[in-house]
Amino acid sequence: MPSLTANEIKPGMKVEIDKDPYAVISNQFVKPGKGQAFCRIRVKNLMTSRVVEKTYKSGEKLELADVTETQMRMLYEEPDGVVFMDETSYEQLTIPFSVIGDHKPWLKEDTLYEVIFYKEQPIDLIPPTFMSLQVTETAPGVRGDTASGRVLKPAILETGAKVQIPIFIEEGEMIKVDTRTGDYVSRV
Amino acid sequence: VTTFLGCDIIEKRSLALKKVRRFFEEKDLCEVDPFHLVPYSSLDTHIALFHVENGGYLHSSPELMMKKLLGKYKKDIYFLGHVFRKEEQGSKHLCEFTMIEWYRIDFTLNQMIQESVELLGLFFPNIPAQKMRYCDAFMKYTGINPMTASAEELQNYLRTKNTFCHAEAKEDLLDLILSLFVEPHLGNDSLTVITHYPADQAALSNVFEEDGLLYASRFEIYFKGTELANGYHELRDPMLLKKRFLESNRIREKNNQELLAITDDLIQGLTHFPDASGVSIGFDRVLMLYLNLSDISQIYP
Numbered sequence: 001m002p003s004l005t006a007n008e009i010k011p012g013m014k015v016e017i018d019k020d021p022y023a024v025i026s027n028q029f030v031k032p033g034k035g036q037a038f039c040r041i042r043v044k045n046l047m048t049s050r051v052v053e054k055t056y057k058s059g060e061k062l063e064l065a066d067v068t069e070t071q072m073r074m075l076y077e078e079p080d081g082v083v084f085m086d087e088t089s090y091e092q093l094t095i096p097f098s099v100i101g102d103h104k105p106w107l108k109e110d111t112l113y114e115v116i117f118y119k120e121q122p123i124d125l126i127p128p129t130f131m132s133l134q135v136t137e138t139a140p141g142v143r144g145d146t147a148s149g150r151v152l153k154p155a156i157l158e159t160g161a162k163v164q165i166p167i168f169i170e171e172g173e174m175i176k177v178d179t180r181t182g183d184y185v186s187r188v
Numbered sequence: 189v190t191t192f193l194g195c196d197i198i199e200k201r202s203l204a205l206k207k208v209r210r211f212f213e214e215k216d217l218c219e220v221d222p223f224h225l226v227p228y229s230s231l232d233t234h235i236a237l238f239h240v241e242n243g244g245y246l247h248s249s250p251e252l253m254m255k256k257l258l259g260k261y262k263k264d265i266y267f268l269g270h271v272f273r274k275e276e277q278g279s280k281h282l283c284e285f286t287m288i289e290w291y292r293i294d295f296t297l298n299q300m301i302q303e304s305v306e307l308l309g310l311f312f313p314n315i316p317a318q319k320m321r322y323c324d325a326f327m328k329y330t331g332i333n334p335m336t337a338s339a340e341e342l343q344n345y346l347r348t349k350n351t352f353c354h355a356e357a358k359e360d361l362l363d364l365i366l367s368l369f370v371e372p373h374l375g376n377d378s379l380t381v382i383t384h385y386p387a388d389q390a391a392l393s394n395v396f397e398e399d400g401l402l403y404a405s406r407f408e409i410y411f412k413g414t415e416l417a418n419g420y421h422e423l424r425d426p427m428l429l430k431k432r433f434l435e436s437n438r439i440r441e442k443n444n445q446e447l448l449a450i451t452d453d454l455i456q457g458l459t460h461f462p463d464a465s466g467v468s469i470g471f472d473r474v475l476m477l478y479l480n481l482s483d484i485s486q487i488y489p
Contacts (some may be wrong), residue, residue: 005275007275007276007277028274028278028279029277029278029279029281030278030364030368031234031278031281031363031367032278032363032366032415033368033408033415033417033418034233034234034389034391035234035359035360035362035363035367035389036234036355036360036363036364037234037275037276038353038355038363038364038367040238040351040368052352053350053351053352054345054352054353055284055351055352055353055355055364056353057353057354057355057360057443058275059236059275059444059445060354073473084339111404120404187196
């Protein structure tokens, strides 16, 4: 992969540090008057999601990481993973649960996901920010509860996600959820 | 609000430029506007230069040309214009920015400090100035003595601050610690004048001895964590200057930077002038702080 000097690194770029791929969050340039310039780069490890800060001399070279993103449609679940299809090449790929990790409760058949590849291996998957999902399990809303200040109740959605929804939503209804936070957005 | 700022900024800039020019006119300094396209770069270890296709550079500071004029006309002079520094881009850095630079014949470093504070006072009136030695500033905010600390101690300090850096040379580590952990504290409620720089950071200033230690005749002024001014009692010794150029090239070679040309013409231009002090002030940074803005690019219309 090509390399860039630290001062050319911009937020959003993917770089390789100590053999791991990182996404650049920010790059702060510092230089005392007559002294050496440095770049303080905040990066997120794409394998572990940990955010760290690295400091480089501004002329130091950083290797860009071989990271690509592909739109893939979920087809079905298998015992060892989930099968997705590349929207452009129609090729199928099984992504193991170990890669899917915390995103498992947001998997729904026939939905498009952003799959992140590092050196052609899938390393992460990003669900759509907002998903419309059916409420499959929740207690019935009790009239008058709003007066006590209790406005949310627990619910389980069709994908298995556990969320808090307003008490007026009943089982079987479709709701819109923010998959980044699990927050209820609206009725569909 | 943004459009108002956009509309207003050209007037504020114009007024600030006038204010600076009036300051120098009242003191009878002669404005000079030397060529921005120069055959040589000045002595700067850590500044990358903009090359011009058919030879030469865009000046990173007017120092060389101003010192030639100082030598030729023996008059106090000032420059208010743009300089160019490749690869510098950040909330306090621009690749092209406006600099105020002036030279005063027979001024001591202290007189130069006073006049610099006076100029900054045009924008920050009623802010007291306070002097602090380079070592004391380091000690106060980091507990490190920059004169005696080893590279390993500096690395250890950075580790306690969760800062990981590949730099190994002591001078680089000191610069990093200064930028991240000392500078942000400087000048929070006063104009902080840093003096007594170690002799190896003299750049183009003289050195002097005090209590058996060598210091640079150099100062910087900080306000709100931002470096605004850098001044020298100017070096005029050709042999010493040549030595510093060679040392600078040694570091530039190590950092894979292009080497500075060292010619007799350059050495002569940078040393054949009367005893003088000089200072440069980042006009854009002054304006940024004056207008309470957080990013330097905001002060360009």
